[in-house]
Amino acid sequence: MTHRLAILFVLPALLLAACATPQGAPGLLDRVEQLRTDRPEQAGTMAAFLDRTMARLCGADCNRPALTDARLLDLAAAAAAVNAYHPGLRIEAHERVFAALLARGLAGPLEVRELHRTYIAARRWEDARRLVGRFPELALEPIPATIDPGPDPGGHPAVWRVSQVEDAIHREPLDLSRGRVLIVISHPGCGPSRRALAALREPALRDRLPARTYFVVPPLGSIDIPRLRHWNAEFPTQEHRFADREGDWPFGHRIWDLPTFVLLEEGVHRATLRGWPGKEQGERLKALLEAEQGETGQGEVGRGVAGAQ
Amino acid sequence: MRLSVLLVTLCCALLLLLAAPVQASQPVSPRSAEAAAEVENVEVEDAEASDAATAKFCQVKRLRDHMDLLNAPIRSHRDLARHLRLARDEGSPLFALSNEARRRFLASLSFNENGLTGYRYDDLERELTATQAYLILALFGSQSDVARFPKLREKTSLDRELKATSKLQCSNGDWVDFQCVARATCRAITRYICKATC
Numbered sequence: 444m445t446h447r448l449a450i451l452f453v454l455p456a457l458l459l460a461a462c463a464t465p466q467g468a469p470g471l472l473d474r475v476e477q478l479r480t481d482r483p484e485q486a487g488t489m490a491a492f493l494d495r496t497m498a499r500l501c502g503a504d505c506n507r508p509a510l511t512d513a514r515l516l517d518l519a520a521a522a523a524a525v526n527a528y529h530p531g532l533r534i535e536a537h538e539r540v541f542a543a544l545l546a547r548g549l550a551g552p553l554e555v556r557e558l559h560r561t562y563i564a565a566r567r568w569e570d571a572r573r574l575v576g577r578f579p580e581l582a583l584e585p586i587p588a589t590i591d592p593g594p595d596p597g598g599h600p601a602v603w604r605v606s607q608v609e610d611a612i613h614r615e616p617l618d619l620s621r622g623r624v625l626i627v628i629s630h631p632g633c634g635p636s637r638r639a640l641a642a643l644r645e646p647a648l649r650d651r652l653p654a655r656t657y658f659v660v661p662p663l664g665s666i667d668i669p670r671l672r673h674w675n676a677e678f679p680t681q682e683h684r685f686a687d688r689e690g691d692w693p694f695g696h697r698i699w700d701l702p703t704f705v706l707l708e709e710g711v712h713r714a715t716l717r718g719w720p721g722k723e724q725g726e727r728l729k730a731l732l733e734a735e736q737g738e739t740g741q742g743e744v745g746r747g748v749a750g751a752q
Numbered sequence: 753m754r755l756s757v758l759l760v761t762l763c764c765a766l767l768l769l770l771a772a773p774v775q776a777s778q779p780v781s782p783r784s785a786e787a788a789a790e791v792e793n794v795e796v797e798d799a800e801a802s803d804a805a806t807a808k809f810c811q812v813k814r815l816r817d818h819m820d821l822l823n824a825p826i827r828s829h830r831d832l833a834r835h836l837r838l839a840r841d842e843g844s845p846l847f848a849l850s851n852e853a854r855r856r857f858l859a860s861l862s863f864n865e866n867g868l869t870g871y872r873y874d875d876l877e878r879e880l881t882a883t884q885a886y887l888i889l890a891l892f893g894s895q896s897d898v899a900r901f902p903k904l905r906e907k908t909s910l911d912r913e914l915k916a917t918s919k920l921q922c923s924n925g926d927w928v929d930f931q932c933v934a935r936a937t938c939r940a941i942t943r944y945i946c947k948a949t950c
Contacts, residue, residue, distance in 0.1 A: 479941070524942050527929070553903060634925025634948025635936035661940065670923070701930065701938040701946075718937030 471496060471514075471521035479528070486529040493525050493533050497540075505543035512549055519544055523557035530564035530662045530689050537561050552581050559583045560664025566603075566687055584665055587612045600691040602659055602684035605671045612668070614687060617657060620710035625656040625732075628703040631674040631683060632667065639702040639719035640681055648725055649680075651732045660685040661699035704728055810922030817896050817924055821949065824893030827867040832858070835891065845887035853879050861892075862932050866949040868892040870932030874943040877903040882914040897945065900928055924948055 469477070474496075478488050500510055500518060510518075522537040541558050544550040555578050562571035563584070572586040589611035593601075596616035603612045619626075627643070629636035640658075642648060658681050660671070666685055675682045692698060693712075698705055704716040714731055716724065826832050835844065836858075846854055853875035860872035871892075876885045882904040889895045898904060899917045906912050925948025930938035932950035939946075 476942070527942055528940065630927070632923050632925070633927045633930070633938055633946070635938055635946075635950050637925055637948075638936060663940070699940060700933070701927070702936075718934050720935035720937075724936075 471517045472524055475521045475524045475528075486532055489525045489528060490532055493522060493536055496521070497536050501539065501543075505540050506546045510543075512547065515540065515543055515547070516549060516554070519554055519557070523561060526561040526564065527664060530561075530664075531566075534561060534565055534567065555581055556583065563666060564662050564664040566662075584667075587668060596687070596691070600693070601687035602657070603666075603687060604682075604684045605668055605675060607672060607676060612666075615684075619693070619707050622655060622709065623653045624707045625653045626698075626703075626705040626707070627656060627658045628661060628698055628701065628705070629658055629683070630660050630663075630667075630701055632670055633701045635719050636702045639724075640678070642719070642722075642725045643681065644678070645725075648729060648732075651729055653732070658683045661701070662686045662689045706731060806922075813896065813922050814924055817893075820890070820895060821867050821893035824867055824891065826891045827893070828863045829861075832861065845884065845891065848884040848888065849875060849879055857888075860944065862950075864935065864949065868894055869947050869950040870944055872944050873897075873901060873928075877901045881905040881907050882911040883908065886914055894947070896924075897926065900926070900945070 474492065475489060478492055479485060480488065496518065497505075500514065501507065505515065505518070519537070519540045522533060522540050525533050526537050537558060541550060541554060544554055555574065559571055559574050562568075562574065563586075568586050568590045571583075575583045575585055587606075587610050589606075589609065591611060591613040593614040594616065596614075599616040599618050599620075601614050601616045603614050605612055617624075627639075629640060631637065631640070643652065660667075660683050662685070671683050671685070686692065689699075698715065700717050702717075702719055704714075706713045706715075716728055716731065718724065821827075826835050836846075838844075839846065846858075849857060857872060857875050860870075861868065862870045871894075876888065880888070882898050882901075885901065885904050886895045886898045889897050896917075898914050902915070904911070904915060906915060927938050927946040927948075929940065929942050929944065930946035931941040931944035932946045933939045933941075936950055938950055
């Protein structure tokens with residue numbers, strides 16, 4: 444009888460306990476990674492997963508005794524990942540978990556940095572600045588002293604320009620609805636981007652770029668102002684600005700690979716090229732620019748690269 | 753034995769650092785010619801350094817990184833398979849990882865003709881000391897990456913010294929939290945590093 448009771452109650456309990464530990468089941472962060480689909484619905488799927496998980500594990504308060512420290516840290520990592528893949532998607536969830544980590548004394552440098560990155564990626568400048576002030580010992584990436592939001596973008600995607608003369612960034616809308624526009628998604632710190640940017644400085648490509656060619660950094664959790672400022676001073680014809688909000692960009696969900704080239708005409712998406720495998724990609728881009736030019740009849744050859752709209 | 757190899761490597765690096773002026777790389781083989789070409793492609797980053805000494809440091813470090821890559825024992829999946837076959841008898845730094853973490857790490861490795869182009873780093877950070885991670889990454893010529901991973905454990909003074917190098921980071925085109933998904937294409941994926949060689 445005792446043995447039967449043991450089999451009925453103790454073994455299932457042990458099995459449940461094993462499954463509930465982070466070692467016994469895929470971690471929450473792993474689950475988020477498994478939800479990467481490279482399809483437009485990825486954001487919705489990740490948001491729904493995080494919402495369900497928060498409701499199940501936290502309820503009204505993430506600092507519940509039933510939630511182990513390990514699980515709470517895993518939840519924080521999952522919330523950070525969701526907000527890294529889709530900036531601004533679930534900031535409050537990340538904040539709630541972080542508050543619980545703080546209450547338990549579990550918020551280490553990594554957890555603080557991840558919340559900081561969540562704020563920066565979502566362009567929540569003041570929240571990021573507060574975090575910098577609250578944890579001075581961590582030397583978090585500083586936020587520029589002056590944040591100039593500029594005029595209302597009016598439905599256009601917006602970018603932030605880095606001032607060369609003061610500690611400031613200025614937001615400005617990009618009107619992509621007129622003429623021919625080439626968006627170059629790149630980052631001066633990324634090796635493949637740098638190879639592409641070097642090729643774009645060669646006359647064969649440089650002279651074929653539309654007058655309105657914009658170099659845009661994806662909405663990342665770091666704005667890396669010193670690097671951008673330096674690059675922009677060194678290569679003013681390849682002035683990099685960083686994207687404001689991910690959702691404002693109209694041409695597809697997967698444009699943030701580095702590097703990516705998006706060609707638009709009169710606001711209509713014409714083509715996307717990804718990566719810089721070598722000279723052959725330069726030839727593709729060249730052919731694309733020439734073909735598009737023929738179709739539209741807009742003679743832009745030789746106009747060089749515009750630094751500003 | 754491994755520790756002494758590591759110390760010798762570090763001493764050589766230090767000597768290289770102190771040797772000035774730095775000579776332009778003279779290709780001695782097709783592989784080093786490729787490395788020289790890569791150096792040219794990323795030369796602009798040196799100018800980011802705030803002073804001449806840092807610029808010089810970064811220049812030397814970048815050259816050393818390229819030489820590490822050229823001399824790496826594992827530069828392809830084929831090299832990796834050979835290493836794993838021999839590892840049963842001769843041992844390997846990879847055994848510092850748990851079985852599951854080692855499986856994930858090995859599955860994440862990507863290569864092209866320049867060698868390693870990317871890998872997943874979170875298991876290294878979770879399970880290893882800085883020295884253990886250094887020894888694993890040295891198999892692929894990417895040992896200088898240890899400076900990018902602040903969570904690596906510190907158990908010895910060597911661990912502390914290796915991690916301290918992170919305070920003097922030089923941009924070499926490697927991009928953290930991106931994965932090399934195709935030739936010269938980095939995509940935002942957490943826990944991966946997209947190498948400049950992608």
